[in-house]
Amino acid sequence: MSAPSRQFGKLSIDTQMPTTRRQAQGRSAEKPSKPGTAASSSDDDSSEDEQDQPSSRSQPRTQGSLAKGKQRARSESSSSSTDTSTSPIMSRAYKTRDILSTFEADVLPTEFRPDIFETISHVRSPAECMIQLDLEGTIFRLAVNDHAIYRSLSRAQPVQARAVDLFQKVTKRIRITLLAFDEYAKNGTSSAHLPVPHPSVKDLGSRLQEYVDLIKDEVRERHPHGGERAAECLIFLLRDVCNRNHDAFENSTWGRRAPRGEDEDERNLFQCLIGHPSVGRPPFALDALRILPKAVLATASRHEQLDEIRGLLHRQQAPLAYRRAFQGILDSITEATSPTAGPHPGQKRPAAGAGRGGQKRSK
Structure with missing residues (x-):
């Protein structure tokens, strides 16, 4: 039995679920506690889940091509913004997809x-939600249309758990992509985990930049959830890139022929992303680090890891502008978390002589 089957086998399906909002309102008046109302604009569980979920503005990229996923997200955003009649049902669909x-x-x-997702456009009855021989697809449709089932799923997988899951998956993909590229560079063995069948270092760098953009988008959309895992992912990625300041194909055993015009820096991941990045690109991964909560980066272990990366940047002779930008992030963390930092705007300083309330003033 699949995981969804085991997890949701005990969920009840309300066969009397209203199929229209008017019917839902009528039955709700008769039995206020009756579960199984269709999705509405309020999605009345009023939990953090409703406030902090990824919206149609920014969705994760697809595994085959992150760029295609970004294009799909823009398309989803456009369709949901132009057809306001489907926005409540689509809002529930995005959240259900995130859960499942x-x-x-x-x-x-x-x-x-x-x-399944691309066929969701209107409220369905329970019978219309059923898909023969497809429990997963059936649960998807039922959760979109039945509020009781949706709430059961969202309680089983709350917002924080989903954020952690996403950033863990991104970290795993980055690690697998780097290992697959190392294997390819050494033996010429291609892999489905690579951005293209026979990637260059530049192709690998472009894929890693897409992952950084994904992390940045998701940190914004899921705030305040998942920041710790996002920080771990970015620190792992930065450290790994700093340790790849060498010709990726120098130990090749399969006689790779460099494309015409490829120079030494184009076979060096560190130089591609940090040393000599593409014109117009922001400093690699630093924008994503900046938007993380300072408290997340200020823990003793992460401060030590960031300090290690600072040392690596110095030893690898990263551009001065990049090192200064990285140091600026470290300074901002120290300022934000220092107990001796000045009062926040609007906060009054203690009056002179405060703390001596028990002493009488001499005449």
């Missing part, structure tokens, strides 16, 4: 059952 994707080992939300 956590039950897959390596599936991001926009990769989860696009065949």
